[in-house]
Amino acid sequence: xxxxxxxxxxxxxxxxxxxxxxxxxxxxxxxxxxxxxxxxxxxxxxxxxxxxxxxxxxxxxxxxxxxxxxxxxxxxxxxxxxxxxxxxxxxxxxxxxxxxxxxxxxxxxxxxxxxxxxxxxxxxxxxxxxxxxxxxxxxxxxxxxxxxxxxxxxxxxxxxxxxxxxxxxxxxxxxxxxxxxxxxxxxxxxxxxxxxxxxxxxxxxxxxxxxxxxxxxxxxxxxxxxxxxxxxxxxxxxxxxxxxxxxxxxxxxxxxxxxxxxxxxxxxxxxxxxxxxxxxxxxxxxxxxxxxxxxxxxxxxxxxxxxxxxxxxxxxxxxxxxxxxxxxxxxxxxxxxxxxxxxxxxxxxxxxxxxxxxxxxxxxxxxxxxxxxxxxxxxxxxxxxxxxxxxxxxxxx
Amino acid sequence: xxxxxxxxxxxxxxxxxxxxxxxxxxxxxxxxxxxxxxxxxxxxxxxxxxxxxxxxxxxxxxxxxxxxxxxxxxxxxxxxxxxxxxxxxxxxxxxxxxxxxxxxxxxxxxxxxxxxxxxxxxxxxxxxxxxxxxxxxxxxxxxxxxxxxxxxxxxxxxxxxxxxxxxxxxxxxxxxxxxxxxxxxxxxxxxxxxxxxxxxxxxxxxxxxxxxxxxxxxxxxxxxxxxxxxxxxxxxxxxxxxxxxxxxxxxxxxxxxxxxxxxxxxxxxxxxxxxxxxxxxxxxxxxxxxxxxxxxxxxxxxxxxxxxxxxxxxxxxxxxxxxxxxxxxxxxxxxxxxxxxxxxxxxxxxxxxxxxxxxxxxxxxxxxxxxxxxxxxxxxxxxxxxxxxxxxxxxxxxxxxxxxxxxxxxxxxxxxxxxxxxxxxxxxxxxxxxxxxxxxxxxxxxxxxxxxxxxxxxxxxxxxxxxxxxxxxxxxxxxxxxx
Numbered sequence: 001x002x003x004x005x006x007x008x009x010x011x012x013x014x015x016x017x018x019x020x021x022x023x024x025x026x027x028x029x030x031x032x033x034x035x036x037x038x039x040x041x042x043x044x045x046x047x048x049x050x051x052x053x054x055x056x057x058x059x060x061x062x063x064x065x066x067x068x069x070x071x072x073x074x075x076x077x078x079x080x081x082x083x084x085x086x087x088x089x090x091x092x093x094x095x096x097x098x099x100x101x102x103x104x105x106x107x108x109x110x111x112x113x114x115x116x117x118x119x120x121x122x123x124x125x126x127x128x129x130x131x132x133x134x135x136x137x138x139x140x141x142x143x144x145x146x147x148x149x150x151x152x153x154x155x156x157x158x159x160x161x162x163x164x165x166x167x168x169x170x171x172x173x174x175x176x177x178x179x180x181x182x183x184x185x186x187x188x189x190x191x192x193x194x195x196x197x198x199x200x201x202x203x204x205x206x207x208x209x210x211x212x213x214x215x216x217x218x219x220x221x222x223x224x225x226x227x228x229x230x231x232x233x234x235x236x237x238x239x240x241x242x243x244x245x246x247x248x249x250x251x252x253x254x255x256x257x258x259x260x261x262x263x264x265x266x267x268x269x270x271x272x273x274x275x276x277x278x279x280x281x282x283x284x285x286x287x288x289x290x291x292x293x294x295x296x297x298x299x300x301x302x303x304x305x306x307x308x309x310x311x312x313x314x315x316x317x318x319x320x321x322x323x324x325x326x327x328x329x330x331x332x333x334x335x336x337x338x339x340x341x342x343x344x345x346x347x348x349x350x351x352x353x354x355x356x357x358x359x360x361x362x363x364x365x366x367x368x369x370x371x372x373x374x375x376x377x378x379x380x381x382x383x384x385x386x387x388x389x390x391x392x393x394x395x396x397x
Numbered sequence: 398x399x400x401x402x403x404x405x406x407x408x409x410x411x412x413x414x415x416x417x418x419x420x421x422x423x424x425x426x427x428x429x430x431x432x433x434x435x436x437x438x439x440x441x442x443x444x445x446x447x448x449x450x451x452x453x454x455x456x457x458x459x460x461x462x463x464x465x466x467x468x469x470x471x472x473x474x475x476x477x478x479x480x481x482x483x484x485x486x487x488x489x490x491x492x493x494x495x496x497x498x499x500x501x502x503x504x505x506x507x508x509x510x511x512x513x514x515x516x517x518x519x520x521x522x523x524x525x526x527x528x529x530x531x532x533x534x535x536x537x538x539x540x541x542x543x544x545x546x547x548x549x550x551x552x553x554x555x556x557x558x559x560x561x562x563x564x565x566x567x568x569x570x571x572x573x574x575x576x577x578x579x580x581x582x583x584x585x586x587x588x589x590x591x592x593x594x595x596x597x598x599x600x601x602x603x604x605x606x607x608x609x610x611x612x613x614x615x616x617x618x619x620x621x622x623x624x625x626x627x628x629x630x631x632x633x634x635x636x637x638x639x640x641x642x643x644x645x646x647x648x649x650x651x652x653x654x655x656x657x658x659x660x661x662x663x664x665x666x667x668x669x670x671x672x673x674x675x676x677x678x679x680x681x682x683x684x685x686x687x688x689x690x691x692x693x694x695x696x697x698x699x700x701x702x703x704x705x706x707x708x709x710x711x712x713x714x715x716x717x718x719x720x721x722x723x724x725x726x727x728x729x730x731x732x733x734x735x736x737x738x739x740x741x742x743x744x745x746x747x748x749x750x751x752x753x754x755x756x757x758x759x760x761x762x763x764x765x766x767x768x769x770x771x772x773x774x775x776x777x778x779x780x781x782x783x784x785x786x787x788x789x790x791x792x793x794x795x796x797x798x799x800x801x802x803x804x805x806x807x808x809x810x811x812x813x814x815x816x817x818x819x820x821x822x823x824x825x826x827x828x829x830x831x832x833x834x835x836x837x838x839x840x841x842x843x844x845x846x847x848x849x850x851x852x853x854x855x856x857x858x859x860x861x862x863x864x865x866x867x868x869x870x871x872x873x874x875x876x877x878x879x880x
Contacts, residue, residue: 025702025815026701026702026725026812026815027701027702027704028700028701028719028725028726029699029700029701029704029712029715029716029719029726030716030717030719030720030722032704032716034709034712034713034716036709066713066716068713068714068715068716068717068720069716069717069720069721110704112704112705113704113705113709113712113713115709142705144705172709
């Protein structure tokens with residue numbers, strides 16, 4: 001029988017060991033500096049180009065820090081009053097900026113609730129900035145794989161100061177705009193996980209792009225990146241982005257407007273199905289056939305047209321198909337010739353279905369001999385009108 | 398019977414009536430409530446009648462017993478009452494008198510006739526206080542042993558229903574009956590119950606709690622391994638499932654054994670209602686038990702350690718509501734949960750009309766004031782309220798209270814290790830439950846060991862037509878309820 005006195009020391013040791021190591025990671029939730037958004041810019045030009053090149057801190061980074069209680073004014077801080085403050089500074093890397101932020105803020109930055117990372121196109125077009133900046137977030141343990149990456153035209157930090165009628169936080173405003181699938185002029189949200197995959201398999205890709213003007217953000221168009229260097233190579237305008245959405249059959253909905261049957265018709269896109277087939281008999285001149293099936297509804301028409309007539313419907317379907325084909329052609333043309341990077345998924349199609357051919361052409365695909373520019377892409381769109389709206393006429397014609 | 402008496406031959410009545418009267422008086426210490434009266438019958442025989450005032454039916458003694466004695470002209474008067482037995486043992490006579498029967502002694506006769514005249518003021522059958530139902534019988538057990546056995550007998554007019562009655566407690570000599578249905582109950586179980594009951598050696602059996610604690614397999618477990626109930630319908634239903642009941646005098650709480658974890662989630666109402674609704678309610682109870690046990694622990698873990706696991710909006714809003722709260726959420730949670738338990742305890746102690754008011758006012762006022770004063774966050778008040786509601790929604794009070802205790806332990810574990818601690822606590826809890834036994838039946842049956850046929854009445858309450866067999870896990874002799 002061990003005496004209780006002898007037991008006391010080991011027992012206390014166990015208890016203290018538990019207490020000591022257990023609470024090691026304990027941080028109160030109200031002591032976290034939640035970072036909701038990050039923007040990465042190059043230093044403004046007025047610093048002088050020479051100085052900028054020499055500067056040990058070539059980036060201007062902003063953190064959007066959530067202020068959970070909102071502005072602690074006299075009024076009741078009820079729900080939805082989440083405030084924020086932006087912390088900006090010069091840094092050579094995100095870790096350096098993290099240090100700086102830790103020194104500046106009473107609550108150290110915490111990235112588990114990060115929503116968007118905005119990279120300025122100046123950073124993205126230069127050197128290895130894009131991949132370097134994302135490295136910090138890809139390695140972070142708590143950082144979610146679903147963080148959305150957007151390329152900002154011009155100054156990225158301005159977007160973090162934008163005003164939203166709905167959201168308290170500009171970062172969650174941007175996140176929600178980026179995430180909605182009701183417009184064809186932007187791509188499906190580009191998440192950090194998706195980009196990491198592109199980094200690993202070295203295929204070129206498109207990233208959502210964002211523009212800020214008058215304290216208001218607009219997410220449309222896309223930025224095209226080279227899979228090898230992860231540098232931005234060009235950009236697609238909204239129309240070309242719509243074409244890209246159709247070609248790749250992304251599950252996006254939205255409107256297109258076209259002239260048909262003597263009237264201006266707006267179509268609501270419900271469904272896009274796309275299938276690409278490759279004819280690889282001549283590896284120097286591969287022919288791609290894309291079949292695109294689109295289901296639409298008629299949402300708006302100018303003038304009075306009789307939608308009950310079959311000829312009118314056929315006309316609209318035909319015109320819509322050619323409009324979609326022309327959008328796709330625009331996108332393909334820009335990517336094949338102006339930008340010369342394969343964000344169309346053609347290379348992936350070859351890799352999956354014609355691996356032998358791909359092995360032959362992959363080193364000269366969107367680089368070297370630029371076989372991408374030499375290949376031919378034909379799109380065949382079929383449009384089916386599912387409904388013409390809840391009324392067949394809105395005015396008597 | 399005490400040890401000394403078994404060694405010495407038991408004291409007997411004598412032939413002399415005077416001596417017997419003196420003996421009984423002396424044994425009872427000239428008790429003021431002992432009524433002794435002497436009557437001479439027509440045939441000239443002297444009778445002495447003993448009873449305790451307040452425990453016997455006066456009209457019965459007066460009108461029937463005494464009249465028959467006095468009016469009798471036979472040598473030994475016939476007594477016009479139903480319950481008569483004879484005894485020549487002094488102790489037996491004494492106990493009979495003390496339990497409310499009447500002893501009739503006669504001249505020159507070393508034998509007493511004991512007449513059943515037990516009658517005292519007792520509470521009438523009322524609705525059970527702790528196990529009220531919406532739909533179901535409203536009668537509950539009372540403190541009276543005979544009423545209680547009658548309530549069970551009324552529900553099961555089965556000739557095989559058995560009450561094995563004996564008296565327990567060296568000094569209290571409380572009536573205790575082991576109830577079962579012969580032909581259903583498993584013999585081994587019954588023998589084990591008998592064996593354990595006969596090991597009980599206390600001077601007073603104050604309520605069924607004494608017996609429950611004496612019979613319990615594992616004294617260190619917080620979980621009840623024997624169910625106590627106020628509802629006769631619950632007891633009789635359990636008997637038909639092959640369980641054994643113990644009816645104890647002086648308490649409205651009767652025992653059912655053996656018990657498994659899942660039976661504490663069942664309520665008699667489940668069988669009185671449509672099976673779809675009953676099943677939905679059962680699922681809800683399981684959820685409630687989980688919340689009652691783990692919710693504050695989750696709050697602690699998520700606000701102290703795993704902020705990334707909350708949805709962003711919720712994380713910001715919790716962080717915002719905790720703005721300015723001076724204590725870590727562990728302290729906050731412990732303070733609030735302790736306050737809740739205090740309120741519950743105070744609600745019982747306070748006189749009933751005040752009790753309810755204090756319960757509501759206390760809850761509202763303390764919660765609201767604490768939030769206003771910035772001592773706790775509003776989210777914490779919600780957590781506490783949900784825990785409280787969940788724990789009160791469980792049908793068994795004893796089971797709910799053990800979950801409340803566990804809640805505090807799991808909170809400590811969450812405060813030390815976060816979600817990892819909760820998982821550890823959960824595993825430990827499961828290990829403990831898997832190790833528990835109640836009268837030879839593992840506590841976790843019918844999950845482990847698995848009796849698939851019994852799952853029909855576990856979380857799911859299958860339609861009555863499908864519940865044709867008795868629980869397989871009880872290994873009953875009669876396996877079927879229907880043909």
